[in-house]
Amino acid sequence: MTDQSPAATLEQLRQLEQENGELKTRLAIIRISEPITSSETELSNPSPSKRTSDVSAIDNPTPASLEADLTHYKELFSKLRFSYVEQVTKEKFLRAIVGDPPLVVGHNENVELEGQLAEVKAELKSRKEEVRIMIEDMEKLGRDLASRYKKVQLQKTQLSTLPESIENLESTIAGLRAKQVATMGTSSSQNLPLPATLSLLAEREAELTALNRQLAAVQNALPRKAREAEALERELSVLERRRSEATTQAREAQRMKQEGKSDGLEELGRWYRSAEETLKSLVGVEGSDPGAG
Secondary structure, X not given: OOOOOHHHHHHHHHHHHHHHOOHHHHOOOOOOOOOOOOOHHHHHOOOOOOOOOOHHHOOOOOHHHHHHHHHHHHHHHHHHHHHHHHXXXXXXXXXXXXXXXXXXXXXXXHHHHHHHHHHHHHHHHHHHHHHHHHHHHHHHHHHHHHHHHHHHHHHHHHHHHHHHHHHHHHHHHHHHHHHHXXXXXXXXXXXXXXXXXXXHHHHHHHHHHHHHHHHXXXXXXXXXXXXXXXXXHHHHHXXXXXXXXHHHHHHHHHHHHHOOOOOOHHHHHHHHHHHXXXXXXXXXXXXXXXXXX
């Protein structure tokens, strides 16, 4: 099977629609929109009491409208069947009464008729079951066909936009290739052969392994360095506090000296100096006594 381009496939689908009509109008199992009877009299003179099917009033019946119309026809035929049985029963009864001679049905005939009626009912029940199974199969097939039709419509829409997308992708690929050719001279590492690329990759992996080891060592030493930094910060805070106190005292002493006030330090210094001289003299005396002796 030869591959066709999306444009050619889309063109073939359009030609098929032109030759055979629109696909939506051709995909129909039973056209409920058509009249049930083809009587020209009923078509030309419709009765006002008759219900016009919702499906027959539109070109594209929906599942909801089909189900509503089917329910209506079921109820209608059920009423017609009841009326028919009632009329036939009345007619037979009247004919039996007014007949000459009157028709008298005996017990044996009733028994025979009941047996025949039971057989007919059993056959009718089996036919109803067959019809029910057939309807279920048709509904399943209809849903399957509807799902497939939606998929076909979606694929058709995607197919109509596919050529433009392909052109955009091809232009993007061409631009990327041109950009790659333009950048081939600037980046020599991207144009290496496979052995050289593998060797360069091994070197980069070795460097990465070494960096990971260094990073692990730094992470292991980080808690100890953090504790040392905290201790230094505490010592620094103590020294800063002492410096602040000493600076404050020096400024206060300078201010008092400028104002001519004594802060006691000068007297204390003089006392220390006199005490020092006294001690030196005493030490000198004590040092001379042993020499004299």
